[in-house]
Amino acid sequence: MIKKITILFFLLILISSISIAQFPDIEMKDIDQNWISLEELKGEKLTVIDFWATWCKPCVSSIPKLNNIYEEYAPKGIEFIGVNIDGPRNLSKVKPFATSMKISYPLVLDPDQNLVDRFNVTVFPTMIVLNEKGKEVFIHEGFNPGDEQLIRDEFEKLLE
Amino acid sequence: MSLRTTAVILLFTGSVLKSNAQFSGNNLAEYQFGNIPGVEPKDVHSIYDQFNLEYRLKNFKVSGRLENFYSTDTARTHYTKITQYALSYQKKGLNLKAGHFFETLGKGLLFRGYEIKNSIYEDQIYRVKQGFYRDARGVFGSYSNKYFQIKALWGEPLINQLPINDPNNRLDMVSAAEANVTLLKQTAGFIWMQNENEFETAKYLSAYLGGNLFDIIDYYGEFAFRTNEDEYSNAAEPEQSYGAYFNLSYSSPGFGVSFELKDYQNLFIGSGISDPPTLIKEHIYKLLNRSTHVPYFFDESGMQVEFFIAPNDDHLITVNHSRSKNEIGETGYKSFEYFADWQFTTNTVNQFKIFADYSGDELLFENARYASGIYYTRTLKQNLSFSIETEFQQIERTFSETEKVQNIYTGLIFNYSPKFSAALIWEFTNDPNAADNPGTEEIEDTQHYPGMNLAFKPNRKNTIQLFAGKRRGGPACTSGICYEVLDFKGIELRWSYRF
Numbered sequence A: 001m002i003k004k005i006t007i008l009f010f011l012l013i014l015i016s017s018i019s020i021a022q023f024p025d026i027e028m029k030d031i032d033q034n035w036i037s038l039e040e041l042k043g044e045k046l047t048v049i050d051f052w053a054t055w056c057k058p059c060v061s062s063i064p065k066l067n068n069i070y071e072e073y074a075p076k077g078i079e080f081i082g083v084n085i086d087g088p089r090n091l092s093k094v095k096p097f098a099t100s101m102k103i104s105y106p107l108v109l110d111p112d113q114n115l116v117d118r119f120n121v122t123v124f125p126t127m128i129v130l131n132e133k134g135k136e137v138f139i140h141e142g143f144n145p146g147d148e149q150l151i152r153d154e155f156e157k158l159l160e
Numbered sequence B: 001m002s003l004r005t006t007a008v009i010l011l012f013t014g015s016v017l018k019s020n021a022q023f024s025g026n027n028l029a030e031y032q033f034g035n036i037p038g039v040e041p042k043d044v045h046s047i048y049d050q051f052n053l054e055y056r057l058k059n060f061k062v063s064g065r066l067e068n069f070y071s072t073d074t075a076r077t078h079y080t081k082i083t084q085y086a087l088s089y090q091k092k093g094l095n096l097k098a099g100h101f102f103e104t105l106g107k108g109l110l111f112r113g114y115e116i117k118n119s120i121y122e123d124q125i126y127r128v129k130q131g132f133y134r135d136a137r138g139v140f141g142s143y144s145n146k147y148f149q150i151k152a153l154w155g156e157p158l159i160n161q162l163p164i165n166d167p168n169n170r171l172d173m174v175s176a177a178e179a180n181v182t183l184l185k186q187t188a189g190f191i192w193m194q195n196e197n198e199f200e201t202a203k204y205l206s207a208y209l210g211g212n213l214f215d216i217i218d219y220y221g222e223f224a225f226r227t228n229e230d231e232y233s234n235a236a237e238p239e240q241s242y243g244a245y246f247n248l249s250y251s252s253p254g255f256g257v258s259f260e261l262k263d264y265q266n267l268f269i270g271s272g273i274s275d276p277p278t279l280i281k282e283h284i285y286k287l288l289n290r291s292t293h294v295p296y297f298f299d300e301s302g303m304q305v306e307f308f309i310a311p312n313d314d315h316l317i318t319v320n321h322s323r324s325k326n327e328i329g330e331t332g333y334k335s336f337e338y339f340a341d342w343q344f345t346t347n348t349v350n351q352f353k354i355f356a357d358y359s360g361d362e363l364l365f366e367n368a369r370y371a372s373g374i375y376y377t378r379t380l381k382q383n384l385s386f387s388i389e390t391e392f393q394q395i396e397r398t399f400s401e402t403e404k405v406q407n408i409y410t411g412l413i414f415n416y417s418p419k420f421s422a423a424l425i426w427e428f429t430n431d432p433n434a435a436d437n438p439g440t441e442e443i444e445d446t447q448h449y450p451g452m453n454l455a456f457k458p459n460r461k462n463t464i465q466l467f468a469g470k471r472r473g474g475p476a477c478t479s480g481i482c483y484e485v486l487d488f489k490g491i492e493l494r495w496s497y498r499f
Helices: A002-017 A057-076 A091-100 A114-118 A147-159 B003-017 B286-290
Strands: A027-029 A035-037 A046-052 A078-084 A107-109 A126-131 A136-141 B021-035 B044-057 B060-071 B079-091 B094-101 B114-122 B129-134 B136-144 B148-157 B173-183 B186-196 B201-213 B217-226 B242-252 B255-265 B299-309 B315-328 B331-346 B350-361 B366-381 B384-398 B402-416 B420-429 B447-456 B462-471 B474-478 B481-485 B488-498
Touching (some): A027 A107, A046 A057, A046 A114, A046 A147, A057 A147, A078 A091, A091 A107, A091 B217, A091 B242, A091 B255, A126 A147, B021 B114, B044 B129, B114 B481, B286 B366, B286 B402, B286 B474
Parallel strands (some): A046 A078, A078 A107
Antiparallel strands (some): A027 A035, A046 A126, A126 A136, B021 B044, B021 B488, B060 B079, B079 B094, B094 B136, B136 B148, B186 B201, B201 B217, B217 B242, B242 B255, B255 B299, B299 B315, B315 B331, B331 B350, B350 B366, B366 B384, B384 B402, B402 B420, B420 B447, B447 B462, B462 B488, B474 B481
């Protein structure tokens, strides 16, 4: 019996390991309090989902760099979605902060971390890149000086 | 059914479903050798592991969490337990969950679940490690569209100060419903909540109004109050148990401001299932984060205002002021903080963060706290950089007479992103509250905390972190949640794996 269960378990893992994820078909609130569908924000070639918070030091450092990368790659078919994970303590600061930083890509709010769980995110910031089918093709955790070039290099590879 | 038949069916259904089904998960393991400085035995080995697994099929998800803790200190409880399990369905505006879930009603004045990812909580009484979260076990459902949202939940919130295997760690039973309507960018909503435990049944109502005006102004106001008498203590009439929260913000490119007001009276619900906005700045700087005001939800009122000024991509100035007042018995206690922070970049390779802070908290008898610091990061090559961080704080504390104590933090960090980083950390205090080791006969009046952090990321799935030395604990706030971190002396090895 244990042998059978073990074989079936590994078969299931094998099947799942060759599976392809789908783009999340869910609606979330944006920073203007509108409900929007994530599918509407999907990029033509790639979609970048950036998880961040106002209390996270590297997240704040990364924002001007990501803004520049977004403006550079949006015409090439890459869309960005910023996912803010601040809870009620800091939620009122998210829009003034984001607008003052001139974030030009759409921002959605995830105070209960539903999307965080969906993408299995455990550290902040985390950037996840999905292809046109919704499959995760790149992940970058944290943000340090020079990471903007690593991200650009990865985008170039993925666009090839 | 034979194994062969089952395997064929599984492979067939698997190939049909393979475009949508997937396993994913992560594992966090921590090994420690050491203990709180001065506490016997000094040479304690402990292992904590948290394994999260989920299986997703179209819009369905099944998930589970297994946690285990083992220590050579036999006085501590050891456990291996499935601590979370859930079945959920999410599509467009519909969200259904059965099992363990995290949800917030309104702005959390009455109910909020949370999880601080990748963090391990060790209680100072039980000395048992567990993931740091407060979930609820039950059922949850919500539906939303452009015009309205409805939510309902029924569940038992976790008391996360108790060990995860304590049979009494879910004493509250919450039933709640929330509905709101949105029209012309204005949202009005109501919440009904009932919390039952062995002592009493508490019923609450809440109303809120929020929205956006002229695209640049946002506001939100919520008033929650108890509708029945406090059967347990008779200490509070229904009208004496309430929470009021209001915020107004202005947002424009280069400049933003957020203003908030709070008034919380007897709003500590059940075992502590609520989490109202604290209106206290959540600092990224170590010494300031440790000196935070901890709200007293039985009687707390106050305000917070924060300005963001970003004249260009290379400069961000943040200015914050907060005040709060607590009344305990006939005595009023005030706390306040003035904070300013300037982050800027020069020549694209030099990053600076400079801050100054002046605060005080009468509840802690700290009349004045002065702090300042500077963080400098220099990019050497594309992904090679080093940082120097330093912070200094002086606290003036008055019991019968005024004492002045100092805290210092410095760090030297080399970073080869994203593969490797190394940090040398040194902290110092002459604060007798922190420096004196109760386990020794002599009274220590200073303490040094030298430590080294190494982080290695061999690939995108694995992260290995090593700490060796002595680490200072104290209050810490992450993700809006404040908790007590214990001092530690020894070696700590962490491995995170994501799949």
